[in-house]
Amino acid sequence: MSKVILQVEDLRSYFFTRKGVVKAVDGISFYVDEGETFGIVGESACGKTVTALSILRLLPEPGGKIVSGKIILDGTNLVELSKKEMRKYRGKMISMILQDPMTSLNPVYTIGDQIAESVRLHQGLRGEMVEQEVISALRLLKIPSPEVILRQYPFQMSGGMRQRVVGAIAMSCRPRLLIADEPTTALDATIQAQYMALFKDVQKKTNVAIIYITHDFGVIAQMCHRVAVMYAGKIVETATTRELFKAPKHPYTSALINSVPRLDRKDARLYSIEGQPPSLMDLPPGCRFAPRCPVVKPVCREQEPPEVGIGYGHSVSCWRAK
Amino acid sequence: MEDVLLEGRDLKKYYPVTKGLLQRTVGWVRAVDGVSFKVERGKTLGLVGESGAGKTTTAKAILLLERLTSGNILFEGKDLYQFSQSQLKTEYRPRVQSVQQNPWSSMNPRMRVRDIVAEPLVVNTKQSKKQNQSRVLELLEQVGLNSGHAELYPHEFSGGQRQRIAVARALALNPSLVVLDEPVSALDVSIRAQIMNLLKDLQEQYNLSYLVIAHNLATVRYMSYNVAIMYLGQIVEYGEAEELFKRPLHPYTRALMSASLLTLPEDDGQGTEQIILSGEMPSPLNPPSGCRFHTRCTEAAPKCSQEVPPLRNVGGGHEVACLRV
Amino acid sequence: MDATRVMDWEKVGGGVRRKRIISRLTFTIPSAVLFILVVTAIFAPLLAPYPPDQIALLDRLMPPAFVEGGSTAHLLGTDLIGRDILSRVIYGARISLSVSLLVILITASIGTGLGIISGYLGGRTDAFLMRVTDISLAFPAILIALLFAAILGPSYWTVVLAISLLGWAPYARLIRGEALRLREADFVAQARIIGTSPGRIMVRHIFPNIMNPLIIMATLSVGFVILTEAALSYLGAGIPPPTASWGNMVSDGRNLIDTAWWISLFPGIAIGLVVLSGNFLGDWLRDKMDPRLRQI
Numbered sequence: 016m017s018k019v020i021l022q023v024e025d026l027r028s029y030f031f032t033r034k035g036v037v038k039a040v041d042g043i044s045f046y047v048d049e050g051e052t053f054g055i056v057g058e059s060a061c062g063k064t065v066t067a068l069s070i071l072r073l074l075p076e077p078g079g080k081i082v083s084g085k086i087i088l089d090g091t092n093l094v095e096l097s098k099k100e101m102r103k104y105r106g107k108m109i110s111m112i113l114q115d116p117m118t119s120l121n122p123v124y125t126i127g128d129q130i131a132e133s134v135r136l137h138q139g140l141r142g143e144m145v146e147q148e149v150i151s152a153l154r155l156l157k158i159p160s161p162e163v164i165l166r167q168y169p170f171q172m173s174g175g176m177r178q179r180v181v182g183a184i185a186m187s188c189r190p191r192l193l194i195a196d197e198p199t200t201a202l203d204a205t206i207q208a209q210y211m212a213l214f215k216d217v218q219k220k221t222n223v224a225i226i227y228i229t230h231d232f233g234v235i236a237q238m239c240h241r242v243a244v245m246y247a248g249k250i251v252e253t254a255t256t257r258e259l260f261k262a263p264k265h266p267y268t269s270a271l272i273n274s275v276p277r278l279d280r281k282d283a284r285l286y287s288i289e290g291q292p293p294s295l296m297d298l299p300p301g302c303r304f305a306p307r308c309p310v311v312k313p314v315c316r317e318q319e320p321p322e323v324g325i326g327y328g329h330s331v332s333c334w335r336a337k
Numbered sequence: 338m339e340d341v342l343l344e345g346r347d348l349k350k351y352y353p354v355t356k357g358l359l360q361r362t363v364g365w366v367r368a369v370d371g372v373s374f375k376v377e378r379g380k381t382l383g384l385v386g387e388s389g390a391g392k393t394t395t396a397k398a399i400l401l402l403e404r405l406t407s408g409n410i411l412f413e414g415k416d417l418y419q420f421s422q423s424q425l426k427t428e429y430r431p432r433v434q435s436v437q438q439n440p441w442s443s444m445n446p447r448m449r450v451r452d453i454v455a456e457p458l459v460v461n462t463k464q465s466k467k468q469n470q471s472r473v474l475e476l477l478e479q480v481g482l483n484s485g486h487a488e489l490y491p492h493e494f495s496g497g498q499r500q501r502i503a504v505a506r507a508l509a510l511n512p513s514l515v516v517l518d519e520p521v522s523a524l525d526v527s528i529r530a531q532i533m534n535l536l537k538d539l540q541e542q543y544n545l546s547y548l549v550i551a552h553n554l555a556t557v558r559y560m561s562y563n564v565a566i567m568y569l570g571q572i573v574e575y576g577e578a579e580e581l582f583k584r585p586l587h588p589y590t591r592a593l594m595s596a597s598l599l600t601l602p603e604d605d606g607q608g609t610e611q612i613i614l615s616g617e618m619p620s621p622l623n624p625p626s627g628c629r630f631h632t633r634c635t636e637a638a639p640k641c642s643q644e645v646p647p648l649r650n651v652g653g654g655h656e657v658a659c660l661r662v
Numbered sequence: 663m664d665a666t667r668v669m670d671w672e673k674v675g676g677g678v679r680r681k682r683i684i685s686r687l688t689f690t691i692p693s694a695v696l697f698i699l700v701v702t703a704i705f706a707p708l709l710a711p712y713p714p715d716q717i718a719l720l721d722r723l724m725p726p727a728f729v730e731g732g733s734t735a736h737l738l739g740t741d742l743i744g745r746d747i748l749s750r751v752i753y754g755a756r757i758s759l760s761v762s763l764l765v766i767l768i769t770a771s772i773g774t775g776l777g778i779i780s781g782y783l784g785g786r787t788d789a790f791l792m793r794v795t796d797i798s799l800a801f802p803a804i805l806i807a808l809l810f811a812a813i814l815g816p817s818y819w820t821v822v823l824a825i826s827l828l829g830w831a832p833y834a835r836l837i838r839g840e841a842l843r844l845r846e847a848d849f850v851a852q853a854r855i856i857g858t859s860p861g862r863i864m865v866r867h868i869f870p871n872i873m874n875p876l877i878i879m880a881t882l883s884v885g886f887v888i889l890t891e892a893a894l895s896y897l898g899a900g901i902p903p904p905t906a907s908w909g910n911m912v913s914d915g916r917n918l919i920d921t922a923w924w925i926s927l928f929p930g931i932a933i934g935l936v937v938l939s940g941n942f943l944g945d946w947l948r949d950k951m952d953p954r955l956r957q958i
Binding site for chain 2: 288
């Protein structure tokens with residue numbers, strides 16, 4: 016049994032705007048094991064990125080705020096840390112890879128400088144040692160001829176290679192938890208496949224826990240051990256990847272899986288979920304998916320469904336699940 | 338009997354690379370390099386490839402947004418280069434419309450939906466305002482919107498609804514061909530199916546031809562009748578979608594398919610072996626000799642770096658450009 | 663837990679509210695100032711206690727009412743030949759504000775037109791227009807205006823034309839950049855696919871989308887125009903006397919600045935108020951129209 020590295024309990028992150036309160040994340044709980052890849056899948060504005068930013072305590076200010084809940088990383092509740100203490104955690108214990116490799120590197124510094132910055136800051140290394148660490152980080156991400164690459168600037172590299180550099184920066188201090196927010200969405204299919212294989216390898220070598228955020232079920236299937244499906248600020252279903260694809264229990268999960276065209280069979284007509292996700296400022300009473308749900312019951316429109324466990328590691332928030 | 342609406346013959350688009358004060362041309366970026374295809378009436382041709390494959394440049398040439406370096410585009414058997422400017426404006430442009438990838442940028446943010454959808458009519462017809470308005474309402478209804486939406490501005494809509502507006506605008510002039518450039522890739526997963534189904538319904542209703550450009554193979558398979566796989570400015574495999582995806586012959590097609598199949602982690606190593614290509618697509622400024630894919634190909638032979646593989650028919654209209662097949 | 667949550671709400675709400683109040687003040691105060699000045703200019707004959715050029719030699723060099731020796735008959739004092747400063751400042755607003763308005767209208771129209779044409783058409787047209795713009799920007803505007811005024815002889819229209827002569831260039835630069843960006847926008851490509859003519863694209867699709875930077879730039883240039891007008895007057899090439907403009911009033915008083923400081927000070931304050939208001943308002947508009955800053 017591996018050790019739990021991150022435990023999130025009843026996390027609520029809201030945005031206070033002129034027009035009202037946006038309940039971007041509204042009471043979610045999950046855990047991530049060491050050496051595990053935990054996927055969070057959902058559509059835009061379902062709260063998956065806000066979840067990531069909450070864990071890093073990087074919600075945009077003013078306006079964004081964790082209003083309640085616990086985020087326990089290796090025994091420490093991050094919500095209670097001061098800003099200064101949190102800075103020490105970021106980069107060293109947790110790091111993050113963002114979607115766009117074009118904007119997440121600073122164009123005026125060399126690759127080496129950008130990795131070295133994080134190494135100096137968190138490991139307190141100086142001189143020769145820094146360069147060694149930088150090279151070992153580049154090696155970890157299988158970047159060819161690291162001694163040459165570290166003197167190059169981001170514009171000299173392709174998108175795929177930049178995203179590897181971003182990965183090298185994130186892994187340079189050997190964090191315990193890595194949050195990857197759609198890291199391959201901007202990449203081409205064959206490069207995406209390379210990148211995912213690479214990260215499986217990095218994980219094997221370092222035993223880092225990964226939270227992988229995506230909207231793409233194909234990516235989830237290839238990368239993740241367990242998955243949480245988010246809808247309108249809530250986790251509607253958590254399961255192992257295999258179980259989620261074989262026996263999805265929440266109507267939203269199965270609708271999503273069925274609405275994605277498949278390459279290995281000819282679909283006569285795709286299943287399509289009508290309507291759109293609700294506004295996070297004006298949520299429907301009861302289950303948030305009820306207005307679009309094909310199997311809605313009267314109770315769904317009145318009361319929020321509780322999360323119920325239905326077998327090993329599988330839980331779902333739906334009145335139909337028993 | 339195939340009824341060809343639009344045909345591309347050996348299309349080439351080279352961009353000059355200039356250097357120095359005198360803008361001397363030192364090389365050419367071969368964005369599209371000898372591409373031929375046919376779009377049949379009432380059917381869909383899917384162009385698939387990664388960024389830099391030349392699919393968007395091909396689409397732009399068809400939409401007259403880019404001038405080709407060489408090659409011919411035939412519309413209903415007539416060569417576009419034989420058309421006069423006014424013929425292009427009256428006989429070609431209105432009949433070839435498009436829906437773009439990004440519904441957030443494809444509409445003038447300062448115009449109301451009513452005017453956005455009416456714009457093609459205002460520019461191309463001499464109909465009265467009243468006639469235009471009733472046509473707009475008819476179009477909005479067809480794409481699943483209503484008259485109440487006509488008075489709003491684009492920013493008041495979600496991505497899916499905007500894409501519906503874009504479809505309505507594309508249909509305003511009763512076109513024969515609609516170029517769909519990544520029509521769903523900017524949308525949310527649950528909305529994509531809505532738009533793809535809408536497009537398929539409209540195609541059936543109006544006998545429309547589509548040219549779908551996408552990087553997602555599954556999207557193309559769902560939408561298309563014929564498929565062309567592009568790599569570095571050339572078509573490497575071409576055929577009916579059913580046949581091509583059942584029996585992919587080109588190693589690049591197989592690698593692409595392997596990268597987009599749903600494979601469960603536990604299935605690794607048992608079912609289909611994942612093909613992971615090494616390296617990245619070379620620069621179109623300096624394409625590799627011989628077969629352009631040989632630098633990344635898992636099955637490359639020595640001859641692949643010397644001989645240029647022609648696109649050969651391997652039966653049933655299935656064409657492939659590979660020396661090893 | 664509920665109690666802490668309520669506290670947090672207030673804390674976050676407070677910070678945001680303070681920001682909004684400051685933002686609102688930078689809009690209301692400058693627009694109120696400009697509004698009052700414009701109203702003053704329009705109703706000058708009703709508001710001014712005396713005609714602006716009425717000479718009263720007996721009351722010459724009278725200090726403002728609040729200074730020893732001043733009289734409530736002339737609230738802001740009188741000048742060398744006994745003209746009422748308050749009345750002249752009020753009438754001067756007509757000249758100074760109308761000059762700015764005219765200059766901004768002329769320069770913005772020319773600059774926008776050339777900028778859109780240059781940016782959208784590109785190629786040789788663009789190269790030619792931009793070289794002309796570069797040359798215009800390279801000349802010291804005030805010297806050219808001075809030269810122009812010297813040739814034509816000082817008059818109201820000379821001032822307007824002299825300032826407009828080179829004033830369009832910054833607009834052309836800014837708008838060309840915007841047009842260049844918009845030319846690549848998807849909705850412009852879409853307009854071309856529909857078959858829209860270049861003229862219609864420029865008018866209907868590009869122009870409405872450059873309104874934001876245009877309005878910001880116009881507001882910010884109010885200050886520039888008023889200051890240039892004042893500088894021209896100061897150099898003797900501005901609005902010719904006896905017509906009152908803020909610029910020539912400041913210039914009138916320059917020799918008496920140590921004894922009769924009020925002659926220059928009050929029109930100077932008026933100039934300062936307009937320039938500051940224009941700048942504040944321009945900044946506010948820029949923040950307001952930048953969607954990245956508008957979110958909260």
